[in-house]
Amino acid sequence: MNTKHPILFAGATGVVGQQAIEWFRTINPEQAIYIGGRNMALADELALKVGNASSLAIDVERPNLGIDDRIEIGAVLMLAPDSGMHGLRLAQNRKIPYINVVTGMVEIGAELAEYALTNSGPVLLASHWAAGAATFLALHLAEQFDSVSTLNIGVVLDPEDTYGPAAFEDMERLQSGVPSAFSYENGKRKWLIEDAIHHKISTIDGREVIGTSFASLDTVSLRAVTGAKNIRFDIASEASSFRNTQDKAAAEIIVSITGSHAGVERTRKLAIEFPKGQSALTGLCSSLLLNEFIKKWQSDNQATLYTPESLGIKPAEFLGLLVDFGARIVKL
Numbered sequence: 001m002n003t004k005h006p007i008l009f010a011g012a013t014g015v016v017g018q019q020a021i022e023w024f025r026t027i028n029p030e031q032a033i034y035i036g037g038r039n040m041a042l043a044d045e046l047a048l049k050v051g052n053a054s055s056l057a058i059d060v061e062r063p064n065l066g067i068d069d070r071i072e073i074g075a076v077l078m079l080a081p082d083s084g085m086h087g088l089r090l091a092q093n094r095k096i097p098y099i100n101v102v103t104g105m106v107e108i109g110a111e112l113a114e115y116a117l118t119n120s121g122p123v124l125l126a127s128h129w130a131a132g133a134a135t136f137l138a139l140h141l142a143e144q145f146d147s148v149s150t151l152n153i154g155v156v157l158d159p160e161d162t163y164g165p166a167a168f169e170d171m172e173r174l175q176s177g178v179p180s181a182f183s184y185e186n187g188k189r190k191w192l193i194e195d196a197i198h199h200k201i202s203t204i205d206g207r208e209v210i211g212t213s214f215a216s217l218d219t220v221s222l223r224a225v226t227g228a229k230n231i232r233f234d235i236a237s238e239a240s241s242f243r244n245t246q247d248k249a250a251a252e253i254i255v256s257i258t259g260s261h262a263g264v265e266r267t268r269k270l271a272i273e274f275p276k277g278q279s280a281l282t283g284l285c286s287s288l289l290l291n292e293f294i295k296k297w298q299s300d301n302q303a304t305l306y307t308p309e310s311l312g313i314k315p316a317e318f319l320g321l322l323v324d325f326g327a328r329i330v331k332l
Contacts, residue, residue: 002028002030002031002032003031003074003075003096003294004072004074005032005072005073005074006031006032006033006034006053006054006072006073006074007031007032007033007034007073007074007075007076007077007290007294008033008034008036008056008058008067008073008074008075008076008077009021009024009033009034009035009036009077009079010036010037010058010060010065010076010077010078010079010080010082010087011036011037011058011060011078011079011080011102012035012036012037012043012046012079013035013037013038013039013042013043013046014037014079014080015162015279016079016101016279016282016283016286017037017079017080017283018046018283019279019280019282019283019284020077020079020282020283020284020286020287021033021035021046021050021053021283021287022049022050022283023280023283023284023286023287023288023325024287024290024291025050025051025052025053026325027287027288027291028291029051029052030052031052032052032053032054032074033050033052033053033054034053034054034055034056034073035047035050035053035054035055035056036055036056036057036058036065037055037057037058037080038057038058038059040055040057043055043056043057056071060080060081060082060083060084060086060087061084061086062086063086063089064086064089064090064093065086065087065090067090073090073094073096074096074097075091075096075097075098075099075290075293075294076088076090076091076096076097076098076099077099077101077286077290078098078099078100078101078102079101079102079286080102081102081103082100082102082103085110085111085114087100088100088111088114088115088123089114089118091121091123092114092115092118092120092121092123093118093120094121095120095121095303096121097121097122097123097124097293097294097297098121098122098123098124099123099124099126099286099289099290099293100123100124100125100126100127101126101127101131101282101286101289102127103125103127104127104215104217105127105182105215105216105217105219105220106215108125108127108217111123111125112305115305119303120303121303122293122296122297122302122303122304122305122306123304123305123306124289124293124306124307124308124311125217125305125306125307126286126289126307126308127217128216128217128218128221128307128308129153129155129216129218129233129253130251130253130278130281130282130285131282131285131286131289131308132285132289132308132309132318133253133272133274133281133282133285133322134153134155134216134218134233134253134255134272135218135221135222135308135309136308136309136313136315136318136319137253137255137270137271137272137315137319137329138151138153138218138222138226138255138257139222139225139226139309139315140270140315140316140319141255141257141268141269141270142222142225142226142257142259143315143316144257144261144268145257145259145260145261145268146259146260146261146262147227147259147260148226148227148228148257148258148259149228149229149230149258149259149260149265150228150229150230150231150256150257150258150259151222151226151228151230151231151255151256151257151258152199152231152232152233152234152255152256152257153216153218153222153232153233153234153253153254153255154199154201154202154211154234154235154236154253154254154255154256155201155211155214155233155234155235155236155252155253155254156201156203156209156236156238156239156240156241156252156253156254157235157236157237157238157278158237158238158239158240158243158249158250158251158252158277158278159237159238159239159249160239160243160249161240161249161250161251161277161278161279162249162277162279181197181212181213181214181215181232181233182215182219182220183213183219183230183231183232183233184219184223184228184229184230184231184232185229185230186229186230187229192213192232196213197212197213198210198211198212198213199211199212199213199232199234201234201236201254202254202256202269202332203238203240203241203252203254204241204242204252204254204271204273204330204332205241205244205245207238207241209236209238210236211234211235211236212234212235212236213232213233213234214233214234214235215233216233217307218233219231219232219233221307221308221309225309228257228259240252240273241273242273242275246275248275249277250273250274250275250276250277251272251273251274251276251277251278251280251281252271252272252273252274253271253272254269254270254271254332255269255270255271256268256269257269269331269332270329270330270331270332271329271330271332272319272322272327272328272329272330273327273328273330274322274326274327274328275326275328276326281322281327284322284325285322288318288321289308289311292311292312292313293306293311296311296312
């Protein structure tokens with residue numbers, strides 16, 4: 001699925017960015033890439049490490065990310081907060097694919113408005129948890145039901161996992177800017193406040209921990225696809241199940257669905273455990289989506305707006321790829 005010009009990984013010197021370029025190189029050994037960042041010494045080191053890559057200085061505060069017009073780019077993967085949307089404008093001006101994995105739900109309105117005005121290149125809004133991992137897990141479980149009434153996603157974010165400063169800044173920005181969290185209750189949008197923001201999460205190893213509701217894009221994606229009347233997304237800062245047994249932090253996502261199958265109502269649970277950690281999982285999923293996004297664009301050449309689940313990827317196939325790279329899918 002190679003593009004003619006290098007793909008720009010904007011913010012590639014961050015923790016998730018480094019994971020993303022390493023996973024992408026494993027998935028696609030031939031595509032040329034730009035490692036965009038402010039730390040040029042680290043960018044040069046990463047370029048040498050992954051091969052077929054060049055460092056490129058970027059500045060998210062400047063138009064076109066500070067990139068000279070003569071530098072050809074095949075696509076943009078935004079891995080750093082871009083409040084001025086200079087990365088999106090760069091991609092739209094050049095009519096090339098753009099994927100963002102760091103924009104919160106309450107922030108995408110600005111991106112949607114920019115896209116509506118230009119509509120010159122394809123855009124993938126993929127700021128879902130771990131760049132789609134939670135959504136694809138939920139969609140896979142939902143396939144076992146004729147109808148879904150309640151869908152809960154619980155994330156265990158291990159304090160000993162390595163996220164990097166940018167991840168903490170993102171979480172703090174989104175949580176402080178929105179004093180309540182978005183959910184669906186009885187088929188209606190609801191912003192949770194006070195005691196309602198807390199919810200129990202059943203971990204893989206059988207514990208019950210208390211999570212706090214989070215306004216994730218997974219919520220709206222899953223409402224659109226499943227039609228579930230009750231949906232919420234919660235995060236608990238607790239030791240992961242993997243650390244309790246293997247003494248190492250891991251990414252942990254648990255989905256619980258209540259629905260009807262063959263006229264019988266039941267509840268089923270499914271989880272993902274990724275021993276390499278949350279940043280590695282996000283980097284892997286970002287790279288998988290980028291690969292599929294480019295293939296989609298090359299096949300239809302349409303300036304379409306996508307979310308991860310609208311790319312046409314089958315949930316079982318996406319989860320299968322995660323398993324191939326070290327994930328474990330657990331029935332609870």
